[in-house]
Each structure stands twice: as structure tokens, then as C-alpha cells.
Amino acid sequence: MPRHVACVMDGNGRWAQRRSLPRTAGHRAAETTVIDIIEAARAAGVEWLSLYAFSTENWNRPGAEVDYLMRLVRRVVRKHAPLLLARGIRCRFLGAADPRIPRELAQDFDALATLTAGNRGMTLTVAFDHGGRRDIVEAARSLIRSGTPADEVTERLFADHLPFPDTPDVDLVIRTSGEQRISNFMLWQVAYAEWVFPDVLWPDFRAPDFLTCLHIYRHRDRRFGGVPPRTNGDPS
Amino acid sequence: MTTGTTGTADEKPLFGPESQFRAFFDDPRWALAVIRATVLEAAHPQIGAALADNSTFVAHPWRRLRNTFLSMRRMFDADPAVREREAARLNRLHARMSGTDARGRGYDAMDRATRAWVVATLYESAVTMCRLSGQPLDQDTMERMYAEYRSFLAALDGDAEELPEDLNDFWRYFDRVVEDELENTEAARIILYRLFDHLPAPALLDGAPTLWAVGRAVVGPLLGAITVASLPEPYRRKSGLPEMPGAATLMQGAYLAAGLTRFLPEGWINPQTVIQTLTLPPDSDDPRARTATALRARMKRASALLRLLTPLSTDTGPDPAPADSAATGEGRRPxxxxxxxxxxxxxxxxxxxxxxxxxxxxxxxxxxxxxxxxxxxxxxxxxxxxxxxxxxxxxxxxxxxxxxxxxxxxxxxxxxxxxxxxxxxxxxxxxxxxxxxxxxxxxxxxxxxxxxxxxxxxxxxxxxxxxxxxxxxxxxxxxxxxxxxxxxx
CATH class of the missing domain: 1.10.238.10 (EF-hand)
Structure with missing residues (x-):
């Protein structure tokens, strides 16, 4: 069972276009999937779930769509806060530093994080206004500010300066809609992740699809850069 | 000068642990009675002017409450030296307060008649509190308590000449002051209408502004209505205070309910603990600070939930106002x-x-x-x-x-x-x-x-x-x- 699963929620726009609906309708339909997947992951025993909700590059989308997304996210956060609390899910928001994020939304993020901070069930990290490179740059800045001598910098030490340093490495990334890209997502943490690319679009993605992905993961042979056990012959 | 008044060494055991005075200390009704007494004091033009000029109760009500409470504790300490010292301190403190009010009339916190009025309001409010909660005091207790309050004044002023010796005369004196001297002062209006609506959060609830604001929005007007309804009728008429339907019932219900807490197990309601926990600064090394910190974290969470549960206003467009905290530099405040x-x-x-x-x-x-x-x-x-x-x-x-x-x-x-x-x-x-x-x-x-x-x-x-x-x-x-x-x- 993967400890940390991350989802890149791709395909909302295409889902809407195939139905001749505005792109915003696709985002709205994504809400159901999000809740479904959170529940499925929790029930399956996943300890860490990360969702890529909004990237630093997404600010380049049309203004109206961004505005709509902000309002939608705020509504979703407020609507499901009691459920998340009751389910024992600890929520936090990765990124969310841009001043373009409406103040009320940022306050709601803070409120939800405060509310669920004591929960010990699954940890849900929502990457909102997130960029993997930006996090690494921030970590480097923080490292330099702390005055660590260059020789002492190790991978472990560097990781301690990333946002939410308690987050373990991602074991499995699910990217829906068949796209096969990383898109600047949690670059440091996905170093050894297995990737699964279901063809289904995110609004159509459901708990059974999620479980299929977990199943695929379990049959992968993870080697972390080493060699497969019991190979024939001597690799050296 | 308000409720924090005095009483020094006295050979009579009036300040002992059995006194009526002390019995009310741990009575929740006393909180309502003290608010009422404070309004009656503030309605006195001299005290009102002194309060409006000098008192910190609008900006720092919790600190003020704590100080008053500790001062009263000391005034009723078993050790006469502690009492004497506190009386001297209070006298020095009040001696520094004098001036003129908005209409140019002088006031002096050492004025003897005025100080007698403070003690009178406390006594009358204690009696009224018992009446309103359906447990009126019998004549003997009233007399005995009156003697206690008079010696309290004597401890402060040297003698109690300003208060009538006989309880019957006291009621005439009280009614006369209410009818003739009390006014609709600014200080009284502030207590009745402004203080409860703007009461800042105590240290304990500082991290939970939403929770505090919601509680205050409910409790503030209630406290105001309860206090108004408990004031003497002549004063309400003179100051044009509103008669709200049901306010009298509400007021009596509140006193009754507060009175019922005497059936709670002993030690459940201890005002000293309550006040000190409320005003404990977050980084204090007091052993109770841990509890307070845990409590504060809970409050914060409750406040966050409340925030998330409040319905959205219809128009929640993106707010162009950028994060305002960026403007204030590190550790400096505007x-x-x-x-x-x-x-x-x-x-x-x-x-x-x-x-x-x-x-x-x-x-x-x-x-x-x-x-x-x-x-x-x-x-x-x-x-x-x-x-x-x-x-x-x-x-x-x-x-x-x-x-x-x-x-x-x-x-x-x-x-x-x-x-x-x-x-x-x-x-x-x-x-x-x-x-x-x-x-x-x-x-x-x-x-x-x-x-x-x-x-x-x-x-x-x-x-x-x-x-x-x-x-x-x-x-x-x-x-x-x-x-x-x-x-x-």
C-alpha cells in the first residue's frame, strides 16, 4: 500500500468541452471526484494524500476562469469543512502565498488548517498556487539564511527547509486524462514516485478507478535506482 | 473609583470568613449586581466624571476587573496589616484623581459623600440581588450586612458618618440620592450601551476573534437589557432608559438562574480561578498556563469552525485589497x-x-x-x-x-x-x-x-x-x- 499518493487533477476543461459546456462546468464537476477520492483513499488506508489543485502557471488562464476557480474552491472548502473534521483528516495548503489569492479564501484556508490541525487520520495536502521549483528555491534561500556551511548540506538537511518538511516522499502519482507530464508538481518529493496515467478525465474518475491505480502500484517493482532482486548474473 | 473600595482593621469580626460580605464573593449573582452597582455609581455626576476621565475600563476592562477583584480580596484578608495597607493604597490612588467634568463642575475622588454613595450602591445592589432572585434577606441579615458595609466605609474614610446609622434612614437616603442627584451621565451611558458591545476579548480568547464577536453580539445586548431592567424605576424614568417588553422577566430569570448555581458542587465556580485564567498572558509560566494554552487552542479551533460555517455573503468576488500585514515590518506595529x-x-x-x-x-x-x-x-x-x-x-x-x-x-x-x-x-x-x-x-x-x-x-x-x-x-x-x-x- 502506498503511504503517500498524489493526484494531478487533469481533464476538467476537456470534460466540459466534450459536453459543449463552459470550462467552468468541468471544475464544478471535479468537486464530486475530489470528495470521492478523499474518502476512497482514507478507506484504503492511504496516510498521505496530495491533490494538485492550482499551479503557479495556472494564473495565466483567462481572468474569469481564475476568478471562478477561486470562488469555487472557497465554497468547496467551507462546504466540506465539517466532514473533513469529522473524518479525522488533517488538511493543509501547500503554496497559497500569492497576493492574488483573495483574502477571504486565504483566511478560509487558515481556518480549515487550524480546525483540523489536531486530526491524526489521513493528512490531505492541497497544492494550491504551488510550484515545485519555487519550493526548492525557497528551501535554498532558507538554507542560506540559516548560514549552513556548504559542505554540511545533505539531501536530508535540504529537505528540512522545504515547506511541510514532515511530508514523506510521494510513492504514487496519479495523473488523469492520459497526459504524461510532471508540470512542476512537488518536484523534490516525487523523485522516486511511480506514475500511473489513467485515460479517464478527472470529473469521471471515481473510487474504483482509484483502487485500480493502487492495484497497479502494488504490482510495480520499485527499485529506487538499484537493481531488481534475484537478477541473473553478476551486475558488476 | 468604583467597586474597588476599602475596609481596614476593625476589632469586630466583620471581615472574617463568615461575613455576609464575603459570602457573596463566590456568588455568580454578584457579577450582575456589581454591574448594576457600577451603573448606579457612574450615574452619580461626581463619580461619572471621575470615571470618564480616569478609568481604563473601556480600553482594558479585563485588567481592570482583575485589579478590582484582587483589591477586594486584600480588603477582606484575615490579616489586618494587609487590609490596612490596601486601604492606604486605595486612598492614595483615589487622592490622585480630581478635576472638572465636561460642564466645568469639579470632582474629587476623595469626596466623602461620594465615597459613601459607592458603598451605598454596593449594599443596595446586594440586597436587590437577593430580592430579584427570589431569596430575599430577612430583616436581621439586612441589618447585620448594613453594619458590615458601614464599617467598610469607616475603614476607608475613618468614620461612616456619611451613611445614616439606621437602616430605615438608609432607604430614605438612597431614594433621595436616586431622585435628586443621579443624572444620565456619559459614564453610565458608556457602561450600558458601549462597553458590552465593544468589550475587547480577554487574553484567553484573543486568538478567537470570531468566536468572541459572536458571543458578544448575543450576550452584550442581553447584559445591557438585564442591567437596565434592574435599575430603580425613578432613575430609569429620569434617564429615559427604554422599557422593553419582557426585559423584567428576562432580568429576574437571569438572577434566578445565577442564584441556582449555589446548588452546584462546591468549587465549581470560583471567580478567582475564572478571572485569573481569563487574563493569563499566553507565555506566562504559571502552572495554569498549560491549561489555558490548551483551552486557547480549542477556542481557536471552535472559532475556525464557526468562521467556516457562517454562510457566505452573496457577493464574494475577489477582494483587491492585498495582504495588509505586509506593510507592518517585523515586530513593529502601526x-x-x-x-x-x-x-x-x-x-x-x-x-x-x-x-x-x-x-x-x-x-x-x-x-x-x-x-x-x-x-x-x-x-x-x-x-x-x-x-x-x-x-x-x-x-x-x-x-x-x-x-x-x-x-x-x-x-x-x-x-x-x-x-x-x-x-x-x-x-x-x-x-x-x-x-x-x-x-x-x-x-x-x-x-x-x-x-x-x-x-x-x-x-x-x-x-x-x-x-x-x-x-x-x-x-x-x-x-x-x-x-x-x-x-x-
Missing amino acids: AEEFFRQVLDQTGDGHLDWPDLAAMARELATRLDLDEPEETRLYDAFAAWWRELQTALDTDGDGRVSADEYAAAVPSLAGPALIRVAEVLFDVTDKDGSGTIDADEHRALFRTAFHRDLTTTEGSYGRSAFVGEFLSFMSGRRRNTAYDPLLADA
Whole structure:
């Protein structure tokens, strides 16, 4: 069972276009999937779930769509806060530093994080206004500010300066809609992740699809850069 | 001058643990009765003027409540020396309060007739509280309690001549003052209408503004209505206070309910614990601070939930206002906020002598100063006030407005302020050792030393102390030990 699963929620726009609906309708339909997947992951025993909700590059989308997304996210956060609390899910928001994020939304993020901070069930990290490179740059800045001598910098030490340093490495990334890209997502943490690319679009993605992905993961042979056990012959 | 009054050594066992006076201390009804008594006091033109000018109860009600409560505890201490000392302290404190009200009439907190009225309102409110909650006192108890209150006044004033000797005459005296002397003063209006609606959160709930605001929005008007309904009818008529349908029932219900708590197990309601927990600063090293911190975390969570559950207003478009916290540099607060939280102690929107006097009073109370140290501290603050007035009062109206302050912030650290810091150091350093040790630090700040760099080997030197004080007062630095001392509500 993967400890940390991350989802890149791709395909909302295409889902809407195939139905001749505005792109915003696709985002709205994504809400159901999000809740479904959170529940499925929790029930399956996943300890860490990360969702890529909004990237630093997404600010380049049309203004109206961004505005709509902000309002939608705020509504979703407020609507499901009691459920998340009751389910024992600890929520936090990765990124969310841009001043373009409406103040009320940022306050709601803070409120939800405060509310669920004591929960010990699954940890849900929502990457909102997130960029993997930006996090690494921030970590480097923080490292330099702390005055660590260059020789002492190790991978472990560097990781301690990333946002939410308690987050373990991602074991499995699910990217829906068949796209096969990383898109600047949690670059440091996905170093050894297995990737699964279901063809289904995110609004159509459901708990059974999620479980299929977990199943695929379990049959992968993870080697972390080493060699497969019991190979024939001597690799050296 | 309000509820925090006096009573000294008296050979009669009136202040013993069995007195009626003391029995009400732990009675929740007493809270309602004290609010009522305070309104009746504030309605007296002399007291009203003194309150409006000098009192910090609008800006720092919780600190004020705590001080009053501790003062009353000391006044009823079993040890006569403690009582005597507290009476002397209160007399000194009130002797510094005199002036003229808005209509040019003089007031003096040492006026004997006025002080008698304070005691009279407390006595009458105690009797009324029992009546309203359906447990009227019998004649004997009333007489005995009256004698207690008279000796309380005698402890403060030397004798109780200003209150009639006989209880029957007292009721005539009380009705006469209500009919003839009480007015619809500004102070009474503030207590009834402004205080409860704007009551700042106590330290415990500081992290949960939403929760506090919601609770206050419900409880504030209720408390106001309950208090109005419990005031004597002639006063309500004279001041044009509203008669609200059902208010009388509500008021009696509240008194009754508060009275019923006497059936709770002993120790469930202990006002001392409640008040001290409410006003405990977050970083205090008091053993109860852990509980308070846990409680505060819970409050924060409840507040967050409440925030998330409040329905969205229909128009929630993106707000163009950027994060406003970015403008305030590290650990500094905007001039306006510093003015409101620290300088304007009386909460009237201006910096005036009573504001600085209130600071001196708070420091003197904390350090439990006697003469001549207390006068030295007041004198230093008075010199500082003259310096501020000269430097900041540009329009010459005798006081400093928030705008005048904001325009001239850098000139705040003059020689007189440095002098204040030095005197404060001297009086804090009780043993005259030249350094402030852990106990002396605790007396002033109620915490142990902070784990920062200002202390060397468990003591606090003069220059470090003066530097800290100046950086708080002029550099407007946050998070120093002075914040809970002067800025907390």
C-alpha cells in the first residue's frame, strides 16, 4: 500500500468541452471526484494524500476562469469543512502565498488548517498556487539564511527547509486524462514516485478507478535506482 | 473609583470568613449586581466624571476587573496589616484623581459623600440581588450586612458618618440620592450601551476573534437589557432608559438562574480561578498556563469552525485589497494601533494625563509600591507627560490626538521617558542590588525571564532594562514582556 499518493487533477476543461459546456462546468464537476477520492483513499488506508489543485502557471488562464476557480474552491472548502473534521483528516495548503489569492479564501484556508490541525487520520495536502521549483528555491534561500556551511548540506538537511518538511516522499502519482507530464508538481518529493496515467478525465474518475491505480502500484517493482532482486548474473 | 473600595482593621469580626460580605464573593449573582452597582455609581455626576476621565475600563476592562477583584480580596484578608495597607493604597490612588467634568463642575475622588454613595450602591445592589432572585434577606441579615458595609466605609474614610446609622434612614437616603442627584451621565451611558458591545476579548480568547464577536453580539445586548431592567424605576424614568417588553422577566430569570448555581458542587465556580485564567498572558509560566494554552487552542479551533460555517455573503468576488500585514515590518506595529492599545489607556481617543496616570497606576499596583516610590513613579510619568505635550500637542488643545502622535512618532523617546525607565528600574529593584532578579522580574511582568539575550546569569541589568522599555515605548516593538502589561485588554 502506498503511504503517500498524489493526484494531478487533469481533464476538467476537456470534460466540459466534450459536453459543449463552459470550462467552468468541468471544475464544478471535479468537486464530486475530489470528495470521492478523499474518502476512497482514507478507506484504503492511504496516510498521505496530495491533490494538485492550482499551479503557479495556472494564473495565466483567462481572468474569469481564475476568478471562478477561486470562488469555487472557497465554497468547496467551507462546504466540506465539517466532514473533513469529522473524518479525522488533517488538511493543509501547500503554496497559497500569492497576493492574488483573495483574502477571504486565504483566511478560509487558515481556518480549515487550524480546525483540523489536531486530526491524526489521513493528512490531505492541497497544492494550491504551488510550484515545485519555487519550493526548492525557497528551501535554498532558507538554507542560506540559516548560514549552513556548504559542505554540511545533505539531501536530508535540504529537505528540512522545504515547506511541510514532515511530508514523506510521494510513492504514487496519479495523473488523469492520459497526459504524461510532471508540470512542476512537488518536484523534490516525487523523485522516486511511480506514475500511473489513467485515460479517464478527472470529473469521471471515481473510487474504483482509484483502487485500480493502487492495484497497479502494488504490482510495480520499485527499485529506487538499484537493481531488481534475484537478477541473473553478476551486475558488476 | 468604583467597586474597588476599602475596609481596614476593625476589632469586630466583620471581615472574617463568615461575613455576609464575603459570602457573596463566590456568588455568580454578584457579577450582575456589581454591574448594576457600577451603573448606579457612574450615574452619580461626581463619580461619572471621575470615571470618564480616569478609568481604563473601556480600553482594558479585563485588567481592570482583575485589579478590582484582587483589591477586594486584600480588603477582606484575615490579616489586618494587609487590609490596612490596601486601604492606604486605595486612598492614595483615589487622592490622585480630581478635576472638572465636561460642564466645568469639579470632582474629587476623595469626596466623602461620594465615597459613601459607592458603598451605598454596593449594599443596595446586594440586597436587590437577593430580592430579584427570589431569596430575599430577612430583616436581621439586612441589618447585620448594613453594619458590615458601614464599617467598610469607616475603614476607608475613618468614620461612616456619611451613611445614616439606621437602616430605615438608609432607604430614605438612597431614594433621595436616586431622585435628586443621579443624572444620565456619559459614564453610565458608556457602561450600558458601549462597553458590552465593544468589550475587547480577554487574553484567553484573543486568538478567537470570531468566536468572541459572536458571543458578544448575543450576550452584550442581553447584559445591557438585564442591567437596565434592574435599575430603580425613578432613575430609569429620569434617564429615559427604554422599557422593553419582557426585559423584567428576562432580568429576574437571569438572577434566578445565577442564584441556582449555589446548588452546584462546591468549587465549581470560583471567580478567582475564572478571572485569573481569563487574563493569563499566553507565555506566562504559571502552572495554569498549560491549561489555558490548551483551552486557547480549542477556542481557536471552535472559532475556525464557526468562521467556516457562517454562510457566505452573496457577493464574494475577489477582494483587491492585498495582504495588509505586509506593510507592518517585523515586530513593529502601526502607530495607530500602538496609540490605541498602549497609550490611550482610557479609550477616549486622546492621549492625556489620565492615560499616563493609568499606566503609572498599573505599574504601581503590580509592583505593590509604597510611598515614596509610588510618588517618584508618578512624578516621572508627569514629567514625561509634559515632555510629550510640548513635543506633540501641535494644535494646543492640551491633549494629544492619534494624528498628532502619528505625525511625530520619532520624538517620543526624550530624556523624560528615559527618566521614567530609570525610575521604573529603581522601584522594581526592591533590594537595591542594581540588577533585577527573577522574583523582581516576576512581580513586574508575572513571568520568569524570557529566554532571550537581555539577561545575563539570571538577572537583568539597568541598561538592558532601560533599553527594552525605550524600544517598547518608542520603537513600538511587539512581543516584549510589556505587551501583556500595558496593551492587554
